Amino acid sequence: MTRGVAILGSTGSIGTTALRVLARQRERFRISALTAHSNAALLEEQVAQFHPAYVGLVRPNGGAGAWRTGPECLVEAASRKDVDVVLNAVVGAAGLDATLAALERGKRVALANKETLVMGGELVSQASARGGGEIVPVDSEHSAILQCIGSRPRSEVRRLVITASGGPFRDWPREKLETATLADALRHPTWRMGRKITVDSATLANKALEVIEAHYLFGISYDRIDVVVHPQSVVHSFVEFVDGSVIAQMGMPSMELPVLYALTHPERVHDAGVPPYDPVEMSPLTFERVRWDDFPALRLGIKAGRAGGALPAVFNAANEEAVAQFLDGRITFGGIARAIEGAMRSLTNRSADSLEALRAADCAARTYVKEMVAC
């Protein structure tokens, strides 16, 4: 029997990768639902190829025919009876409700949308406990950790070491970073991704999101999660065990394998579409310390994660808004971290025990950044 998959954000980098992967796995999976934000032309091509029963377009800029429209389409797609696995590949906080809805209904969420966990980690864990749903990560680093930990108890894990490519500014001097251009920031050395995550990789905010994501996914405290720079992106992360043994998961830098593994875990199947790994060809593998003082967004995000409450949601929303302003040319590259820091300093940290509380924190952080930019 095939399993039904809903892809939320099917027109994006992860969404299109997933469709490429799933086109080779038709005996295991069928596409039950596809959603996009506004790219109707690409969505239409995907519908013609995969014939999903449900199609949603958040913001149609013309006729959407029989497609469902509006932001509710994400939750509708994630809640359908014919959907077993929800691949959440939406970018940003917009993906939260759909993750919660799928987990409440006992489905697997293959999670690329890390902002969901950062913003609402506690609520997501509760939804999963209530409904019996499970999260399997799509991020290559978390997929690696999952594969390294296997079924070992957390008490045997001493430390997680998350690798970071270092982004396009890994070896830029500090003074040059302030005025790095958008074109510079979008030139990622190893990964081709959507614009928001590419900028997050340049500021290292992405690594902060991943540290918080790892904390929630694997139940490991922040003082046992480290980050190391690894420019080749071949070692996807390490797990150090209490006896000193260190297990790493490696492979070519391609998202096809983590996407497929999130769908099939714990099984491994043929034809992930990943080029074979040649250790000699890929050598040398190098590792460097993080330049914490030069990439303040990383430190700020981890500080927010440690503080808990609504501060991770503030960090996430301030970052989303600041990146949008940078993409629109309204602030400098250095302004992104300053906007995050300002929002975290100015807004009182409250508890995050309800969706309303999270939304209020999210909204306050966005408003803070918009007003700061307008001044």
Ligand SMILES: NC(=O)c1ccc[n+]([C@@H]2O[C@H](COP(=O)([O-])OP(=O)(O)OC[C@H]3O[C@@H](n4cnc5c(N)ncnc54)[C@H](OP(=O)(O)O)[C@@H]3O)[C@@H](O)[C@H]2O)c1
């Ligand atoms: N790209 C990677 O290699 C990678 C790796 C690990 C994790 N991730 C994570 O995966 C997520 C997606 O990243 P991406 O690089 O694939 O982003 P992307 O290329 O920008 O794609 C985003 C997708 O989400 C849709 N979307 C955007 N805003 C939306 C909204 N408000 N409501 C509903 N749908 C919306 C977009 O639709 P339209 O096309 O119609 O705008 C598109 O389908 C992010 O959380 C990212 O951090 C990405």
